[in-house]
Amino acid sequence: MISAMSTEQAAIARGRPPLRRRPDEGLFGGVCAGVAARLDLNVRFVRIMAVLLGGVGGIGLAVYALAWALVPVAPESEGRARHSGGWREALMIILSVAAVQWILRRLGLGLGQSVFWPVVVGVCGLALVWRPTVGPPTPAPSSDGGRRSLRGVLRGAARLDAPRVILGAVMVAFAVAALLHSFSVAHSLGRAIGVVAIVAGVFGLLIVPWFVRQARNLGSERAARIREQERADVAAHLHDSVLQTLALIQKRSGEPQEVAALARRQERELRSWLHEGRAAPAADTVASALRQAAAEVEELHRIPIEVVTVGDKPLNASLEALVLAAREAMTNAAKFSGSNRVDLFAEVGDEGVEVFVRDRGIGFDTQAVPPDRRGLRDSIQGRMERHRGLARVRSRPGEGTEVELQVGAG
Amino acid sequence: MSAEAKPRVVIVDDHRLFRAGVKAELGDLVDVVGDAGTVQDAVVTIAAQRPDVVLLDVHMPEGGGAEVIRRCAGAETPPRFLALSVSDAAEDVIAVIRAGARGYVTKTISGPELADAVGRVSEGDAVFSPRLAGFVLDAFAAAPEERLPDHGSDAELDQLTPREREVLRHIARGYMYKEIARTLGISVKTVEAHVSAVLRKLQLSSRHELSRWAVQRHLVSFDS
Numbered sequence: 001m002i003s004a005m006s007t008e009q010a011a012i013a014r015g016r017p018p019l020r021r022r023p024d025e026g027l028f029g030g031v032c033a034g035v036a037a038r039l040d041l042n043v044r045f046v047r048i049m050a051v052l053l054g055g056v057g058g059i060g061l062a063v064y065a066l067a068w069a070l071v072p073v074a075p076e077s078e079g080r081a082r083h084s085g086g087w088r089e090a091l092m093i094i095l096s097v098a099a100v101q102w103i104l105r106r107l108g109l110g111l112g113q114s115v116f117w118p119v120v121v122g123v124c125g126l127a128l129v130w131r132p133t134v135g136p137p138t139p140a141p142s143s144d145g146g147r148r149s150l151r152g153v154l155r156g157a158a159r160l161d162a163p164r165v166i167l168g169a170v171m172v173a174f175a176v177a178a179l180l181h182s183f184s185v186a187h188s189l190g191r192a193i194g195v196v197a198i199v200a201g202v203f204g205l206l207i208v209p210w211f212v213r214q215a216r217n218l219g220s221e222r223a224a225r226i227r228e229q230e231r232a233d234v235a236a237h238l239h240d241s242v243l244q245t246l247a248l249i250q251k252r253s254g255e256p257q258e259v260a261a262l263a264r265r266q267e268r269e270l271r272s273w274l275h276e277g278r279a280a281p282a283a284d285t286v287a288s289a290l291r292q293a294a295a296e297v298e299e300l301h302r303i304p305i306e307v308v309t310v311g312d313k314p315l316n317a318s319l320e321a322l323v324l325a326a327r328e329a330m331t332n333a334a335k336f337s338g339s340n341r342v343d344l345f346a347e348v349g350d351e352g353v354e355v356f357v358r359d360r361g362i363g364f365d366t367q368a369v370p371p372d373r374r375g376l377r378d379s380i381q382g383r384m385e386r387h388r389g390l391a392r393v394r395s396r397p398g399e400g401t402e403v404e405l406q407v408g409a410g
Numbered sequence: 411m412s413a414e415a416k417p418r419v420v421i422v423d424d425h426r427l428f429r430a431g432v433k434a435e436l437g438d439l440v441d442v443v444g445d446a447g448t449v450q451d452a453v454v455t456i457a458a459q460r461p462d463v464v465l466l467d468v469h470m471p472e473g474g475g476a477e478v479i480r481r482c483a484g485a486e487t488p489p490r491f492l493a494l495s496v497s498d499a500a501e502d503v504i505a506v507i508r509a510g511a512r513g514y515v516t517k518t519i520s521g522p523e524l525a526d527a528v529g530r531v532s533e534g535d536a537v538f539s540p541r542l543a544g545f546v547l548d549a550f551a552a553a554p555e556e557r558l559p560d561h562g563s564d565a566e567l568d569q570l571t572p573r574e575r576e577v578l579r580h581i582a583r584g585y586m587y588k589e590i591a592r593t594l595g596i597s598v599k600t601v602e603a604h605v606s607a608v609l610r611k612l613q614l615s616s617r618h619e620l621s622r623w624a625v626q627r628h629l630v631s632f633d634s
Contacts, residue, residue: 275499308543308582345582
């Protein structure tokens with residue numbers, strides 16, 4: 001296989017088409033048409049030669065069958081119909097050659113039956129064993145064509161189904177035994193089979209470890225490739241995110257708030273990338289929507305918001321309202337409380353969803369909310385009530401504020 | 411505060427810059443008696459200095475913080491460990507707590523808050539960050555039937571009492587122990603007792619969720 005491939009590489013380098021079957025132009029498997037294209041000969045000449053060889057004890061026939069099995073179909077002829085009327089030409093050629101052969105036999109030339117049939121059987125066996133490895137179209141020639149073809153063989157070997165391979169191997173073994181017998185190397189057919197079995201066993205012992213090693217190398221090679229790919233992904237991500245942020249931070253080192261916000265945003269992005277499967281998750285659950293809202297408020301008002309969630313469930317209309325109300329509460333805390341951080345805790349339970357937004361800022365007297373603080377009344381309490389939810393505000397001057405939001409189950 | 415009352419602290423983290431930063435932030439609030447950058451160094455330093463509290467990074471080569479705790483467990487007077495981490499992953503946090511740490515705080519914590527947490531741990535209390543409280547609530551949320559079958563475990567260890575749950579929820583909401591005590595009408599000591607009970611359950615329970623987290627972490631540390 002390897003040498004065949006490298007010959008092919010060489011052929012391509014010389015500007016000739018590689019050997020490919022052309023069923024659309026051929027009479028049977030398109031082997032002759034392929035050979036003619038490869039060697040730049042007249043197709044009919046090649047066919048006559050082939051049939052002639054076929055007549056010589058059937059060896060040519062076996063070679064044809066082997067080529068049919070082994071040579072891949074040319075890509076340009078794939079899926080195209082076989083050209084019609086070919087059978088007439090095929091019949092003529094075969095008949096004439098058969099006549100020639102008959103004459104030759106008469107003259108006492110040609111090989112005997114005892115050689116012909118074993119060869120046919122053996123070649124069929126070989127075809128059975130090798131066929132699956134060349135079945136799929138070979139990969140486009142590349143610089144490492146030789147190695148690739150070896151991999152192709154191994155990959156194919158993994159796909160071989162055992163019965164076919166065993167049948168093929170038995171056929172080959174039988175053929176070899178019969179040939180040995182007919183050449184009088186072994187005196188009885190049984191002994192010949194024994195000799196072949198021993199040779200095959202030794203050969204198997206030699207070749208199996210090699211195959212195992214190759215397969216293992218292939219596995220580790222693939223693992224290395226995957227690792228390399230992963231590393232490249234990580235490098236690309238770090239370049240696009242962390243390095244950019246670090247550059248920005250260097251530029252803005254005079255503005256501590258800006259720097260803190262940049263670092264915080266980068267931290268958030270990196271965390272979600274590390275823990276949540278690389279891509280930013282869509283905000284289609286309560287927890288992720290709250291996290292996203294918190295991130296937006298953090299970004300806008302430059303204040304860290306610690307988000308802790310327990311449980312999760314998909315968003316619906318009233319939960320969306322809850323998220324919006326929570327966002328408003330976080331915005332209020334960021335804008336008015338003077339606190340240096342905000343805590344958000346959300347718990348999704350059987351009875352419903354509860355959200356707490358807490359700051360440690362100046363607080364206020366809940367009885368004396370100024371009328372212009374519409375955010376609290378409309379955006380939080382009004383919104384929650386419209387969705388049969390609940391909003392409570394606990395605050396005292398100097399002790400910070402906590403907004404509690406609730407939506408029932410269902 | 412007299413010099414003797416200050417807890418003696420060893421900082422273990424594989425980032426030298428971070429150790430220096432923590433030391434600077436803690437300043438005079440605690441007595442930093444040593445620091446170490448590897449598991450091996452940490453074990454030696456802790457044995458030599460016998461600190462009250464070890465501030466322990468969760469992620470380190472050669473087994474991380476959990477390995478340090480395991481290797482110090484044989485000591486005559488093992489120190490108390492407070493895990494300090496940038497990690498938000500539940501399995502990291504739960505694993506180090508189950509190895510024996512008395513608490514967990516994130517690296518973004520402020521100096522005074524950290525000193526407060528160190529003081530608490532040195533007195534034998536547990537320190538839960540809001541995030542840890544959230545993890546614990548999550549882990550104990552499912553029905554206790556999900557226990558590992560052949561563990562013969564104590565059913566009491568596998569669930570939280572309503573009061574413990576209530577305390578944890580307040581911690582997750584960002585309340586201090588003092589504020590929790592006032593809101594629930596109990597003493598700070600009682601709050602501390604509840605948190606310590608939760609810590610014990612966290613370390614001893616064979617709840618499926620907790621075991622799974624610990625196992626995952628174990629595999630990860632084998633890998634690295």
